Amino acid sequence: MTDFTATPAIRPRRDGVASRLSDLFWRRPQLLLFLMLTPPLLWLGIIYVGSLLALLLQSFFAIDDFSGLVTYEFTLDTYRQLLHPANFDIILRTLTMAIAVTLASAVIAFPIAYYAARYAKGRWKAFFYLGVMMPLWSSYLVKIYAWKLILAKEGIVTWVFAKLHLSFLLDGLLALPVIGGNSLSISYIGTFIVFVYIWLPYMILPTQAALERVPVTLVEASGDLGATPDQTFRTVLLPLALPGLVAGSIFTFSLTLGDYIIPQIIGSSRLFIGQAVYAQQGTAGNVPLAAAFSVVPIVIMGIYLTIAKRMGAFDAL
Amino acid sequence: MTAAVSFSKVSRHFGSVRAVDAVDLVVQPGEFFAMLGPSGSGKTTCLRLIAGFEQPSAGHIEIFGETAEGVPPYRRNVNTVFQDYALFPHLSILDNVAYGLMVKGMGKTERHRQAEQALEMVKLPGYGTRKPGQLSGGQRQRVALARALINRPRVLLLDEPLGALDLKLREQMQEELKSLQRSLGITFIFVTHDQSEALSMADRVAVFNNGRIVQAASPQEIYSRPKTRFVADFVGSSNVIDPAAMARFGGLERWASLRPEAISIGAEGQLRANVRSSSFLGAATRVSVLAEGVSLSVMVPAGQPVPDVGADVNLGWAPGDVHYMDDVA
Numbered sequence: 001m002t003d004f005t006a007t008p009a010i011r012p013r014r015d016g017v018a019s020r021l022s023d024l025f026w027r028r029p030q031l032l033l034f035l036m037l038t039p040p041l042l043w044l045g046i047i048y049v050g051s052l053l054a055l056l057l058q059s060f061f062a063i064d065d066f067s068g069l070v071t072y073e074f075t076l077d078t079y080r081q082l083l084h085p086a087n088f089d090i091i092l093r094t095l096t097m098a099i100a101v102t103l104a105s106a107v108i109a110f111p112i113a114y115y116a117a118r119y120a121k122g123r124w125k126a127f128f129y130l131g132v133m134m135p136l137w138s139s140y141l142v143k144i145y146a147w148k149l150i151l152a153k154e155g156i157v158t159w160v161f162a163k164l165h166l167s168f169l170l171d172g173l174l175a176l177p178v179i180g181g182n183s184l185s186i187s188y189i190g191t192f193i194v195f196v197y198i199w200l201p202y203m204i205l206p207t208q209a210a211l212e213r214v215p216v217t218l219v220e221a222s223g224d225l226g227a228t229p230d231q232t233f234r235t236v237l238l239p240l241a242l243p244g245l246v247a248g249s250i251f252t253f254s255l256t257l258g259d260y261i262i263p264q265i266i267g268s269s270r271l272f273i274g275q276a277v278y279a280q281q282g283t284a285g286n287v288p289l290a291a292a293f294s295v296v297p298i299v300i301m302g303i304y305l306t307i308a309k310r311m312g313a314f315d316a317l
Numbered sequence: 318m319t320a321a322v323s324f325s326k327v328s329r330h331f332g333s334v335r336a337v338d339a340v341d342l343v344v345q346p347g348e349f350f351a352m353l354g355p356s357g358s359g360k361t362t363c364l365r366l367i368a369g370f371e372q373p374s375a376g377h378i379e380i381f382g383e384t385a386e387g388v389p390p391y392r393r394n395v396n397t398v399f400q401d402y403a404l405f406p407h408l409s410i411l412d413n414v415a416y417g418l419m420v421k422g423m424g425k426t427e428r429h430r431q432a433e434q435a436l437e438m439v440k441l442p443g444y445g446t447r448k449p450g451q452l453s454g455g456q457r458q459r460v461a462l463a464r465a466l467i468n469r470p471r472v473l474l475l476d477e478p479l480g481a482l483d484l485k486l487r488e489q490m491q492e493e494l495k496s497l498q499r500s501l502g503i504t505f506i507f508v509t510h511d512q513s514e515a516l517s518m519a520d521r522v523a524v525f526n527n528g529r530i531v532q533a534a535s536p537q538e539i540y541s542r543p544k545t546r547f548v549a550d551f552v553g554s555s556n557v558i559d560p561a562a563m564a565r566f567g568g569l570e571r572w573a574s575l576r577p578e579a580i581s582i583g584a585e586g587q588l589r590a591n592v593r594s595s596s597f598l599g600a601a602t603r604v605s606v607l608a609e610g611v612s613l614s615v616m617v618p619a620g621q622p623v624p625d626v627g628a629d630v631n632l633g634w635a636p637g638d639v640h641y642m643d644d645v646a
Contacts, residue, residue, distance in 0.1 A: 220370050221403035223390040225417035225468060235420070239407045312407075 056298075059291035068285060078288040082296070087276070087289075091296055094273040097188070097263075098256040098300075101195040102203075102249045108196070109203040109248065110241070116204075117211035132201045140198070144265050147194045151184035151266065158183070181268055191267035198262065199255050203248035210244025211237070239312075246313040253304060257297035273297060319382040321346045321472055321504040322367055327376030328528075329362050336362040338528035339376070344472075344506060344521075346381075349498050351507045351515035354525030355551065360508045363525075364474050367506065368397050381471055391420075396465035397474040400481075402457045404449035410436070410460055411445030417468040435463040438497075455486045462497075472504045479514065491518055512552045516540060524548050541576065545643045549574040554614075556580075562611040563639075571641045577603065577616040579638035582624060586633030592624045608632055 013019055025032040061070050062077040081087065116128040135143065149155050161170040174180040174187060181187030214237065222232040260274025271279070273293055281290035308314070324342040328335065337359045344350045352360035365371040366378060369390035378385040380395060396417070404413050411432050412419070418428035429445075436442055439459035449457055458478060465473055475494075479487045495518055498505045509515050515522045516536040523533040524547075532544040543549035549557045555574040564570040566588060582604065590608035602623045604615045615632065617623050624630050 215401065215403065217399050217401055217403035218405060220368075220390070221397070221399055221405075222416070222420075223370075224368055224395075224397045225420065225464065226391050227416075227420040228391055231420045235416075236405060 055291050056295055057291075058288050059295050061288045063286050063288055070288060078292045081289055082292045087293075090271050090273060090276050090293075093270065094257055095300060097192065097195065097272065098253045100192055101199065101256045102252045104192070104196050105200050105203040105252045106207075106245055106249060109200060109207050110245070113204050113208035113211055113241075113244070114237075116208045117214075118216070132204050135197075136201055141261070143198065144194060144262055147190075147197065148185050148266055151190045151193065153183035153185070155183075155185070185266055186268055188267060191263050194262050194266050195256050195259070199252040202251035202255065203245075206247035206251075207241055207244040210241045210247075214240045242313050246308045250301070250305070254297060254301050257300060318346065320344060320379070321348065321381060322506065323379045324363070324366075325377045327363075327366065327373045327378055329359075329366060329371055330374045335528045337366065337373075340528070340530055342523065342530060342533070344504060346504055347502050349495065349505045349507065349518060349520045351509060351519035351522045352525060353509055353512060353515040353522050353551070355510060358525035359528035360510075360523075360525045361476060362528075364397075364476055364506065364508050367472065368395055368474055369393050394468070394470055395472045395474060396468050396470040397476065398458075398461045398465050398478045400477045402449075402461040404457055404460055404464070406449055408448075409445060410441070410447050410449065410452070413449065413460060414445075414464045414467055416464060431467060432463070435467045436460075438466070439463045454481050455490065458482065458490065462494075466501070466503075470503065472506060473498075475505060475507045477509055478507075479509075479511075487514075494518065516552070524551060526551070542640055543574055543642055545645050546572045547645070549642060556613045558611060558613075560644075562609060565609050566611075568636070568639055569641060572644050574640045574642060575613070575634060575638060577614045578618075580613065580615045580632055580634045582606075582615055582617060582630050582632060586631030588632040590630055590632050592626050592628050592630060594626055595623055606630065606632065 179188040184190040263272040277290045277293045280286045320343045322344040329337040354360045415428040415432035560570045590606040593605045595604045602617045
């Protein structure tokens with residue numbers, strides 16, 4: 001048998017700088033944390049937040065109508081401009097779209113996420129992740145142009161409706177005021193469909209993660225105590241999945257608020273916030289107004305998160 | 318009298334696995350019934366069949382004379398205390414307990430009043446405003462119990478409810494569960510893999526193995542007259558002696574069980590043995606001896622001399638204490 005008394009009670013330190021450093025970091029864990037966090041925090045603080053603040057600062061300046069140059073004096077003129085009906089319409093339009101896209105994404109994502117969290121095993125789980133993530137791997141522009149073709153008047157959707165002798169349904173849909181249009185690819189309905197398609201994975205994944213953390217026994221316990229499946233959904237599943245749904249909606253909502261490419265390629269020519277920012281800081285050269293427009297999504301998200309917190313969306317975290 | 322729960326030839330197969338295999342079972346109203354067995358023996362699946370979380374692949378289940386197959390859990394007046402308690406983490410303790418009344422549409426004031434009473438019954442008055450995460454394991458267990466009992470179930474199912482508790486709390490809860498069952502008069506069906514728990518709490522015990530019930534009898538019967546080798550082995554404390562050794566000991570050439578406390582160590586006796594080890598248990602000392610190549614355990618009550626390790630001793634027992642068994646699982 002091995003002699004256990006032959007080994008030293010405390011081993012000597014190994015040679016080398018790495019070993020000394022290990023000992024130092026073990027004694028002073030804060031030092032390691034400091035060294036690891038400083039570079040990313042500097043990056044975040046200066047390059048990210050700093051430049052954002054610089055942009056926001058711009059919104060408190062205004063452009064001189066005659067010279068077209070920015071006057072560097074603090075004023076709320078630009079914000080007054082933002083509330084002009086033409087500009088305010090852009091905000092309302094974008095907000096409505098973001099709400100619609102978020103709600104639709106949640107409704108579509110929940111069953112998929114529930115299936116993946118509860119029933120998918122092994123191969124099917126891998127298939128689920130592939131299916132959800134794969135659209136994220138291909139180019140965003142390619143997908144949007146593909147959708148333009150799909151939704152165009154000569155596209156496959158029109159063709160399928162015609163073949164099924166259901167053209168009247170599509171025509172009826174397109175005849176709706178405001179959201180309709182000449183074809184799906186130049187209507188709000190088209191913009192909406194593409195937004196939902198593009199952002200859906202961002203809703204599915206956090207919802208699935210939240211549902212995965214709900215033990216099956218909670219659902220069984222609810223039924224055991226007399227709750228019908230729909231009561232179980234409302235009182236157990238939905239509240240426990242809510243943090244995931246809210247996390248997902250933060251993505252779908254804010255991404256829709258800020259996107260300027262989808263509405264540019266698919267939809268009516270009426271502007272969304274992102275397009276307005278793009279136009280104001282580019283062709284129009286009105287950086288203060290562009291900055292003011294980019295404040296809008298930040299404020300809306302702030303309000304949204306406050307409401308979500310009030311409603312207890314983060315209590316189960 | 319109508320049985321509380323009756324199984325006739327009930328099977329539940331998962332693919333090729335026969336989790337429950339043609340089980341016949343009758344649980345009487347008001348009985349404290351334990352299902353005992355190793356993990357994977359089918360006892361939990363039987364419980365889930367009664368609760369309605371599983372449907373039988375074959376056979377017929379009745380709960381108080383009513384057919385249970387095809388009836389969803391939420392229509393069965395049967396409640397379960399889950400192994401992990403399954404308290405709703407987003408609800409307060411009071412709302413957890415009142416949940417069953419809430420889904421039945423009872424108003425808030427009345428259901429909270431009843432929930433408060435139920436919490437008093439399980440000795441947790443005033444805990445209603447807390448969340449499950451703020452409670453200890455033992456407290457959560459009581460909440461789960463209150464939540465199940467508030468629905469006034471005809472049958473209460475308990476799935477290893479004491480498994481996660483430490484020994485002292487466990488013994489205390491065993492006592493409380495027994496007295497609660499006696500005062501409420503509800504049928505309790507209790508799943509456990511702990512034989513001492515089953516024997517000490519239940520009126521009747523069913524020992525499961527490989528999806529079948531090997532023996533269903535009173536704890537005394539299970540302990541002193543195990544039907545098969547498996548029961549004796551699983552219930553544990555008894556010496557299981559193989560046929561060849563039994564013949565050498567002068568008995569019949571069959572599997573036998575011999576309780577450790579039935580063996581005496583002394584000057585006279587029919588068998589020479591050598592003491593290998595001993596462990597002090599408080600009320601008695603368990604001595605392991607080797608006799609004729611067979612290792613036996615002998616219980617020496619406190620106050621009697623305990624032989625030293627390595628000593629040669631004589632063993633004796635009354636022939637009537639030897640219980641012969643079937644050699645089947």
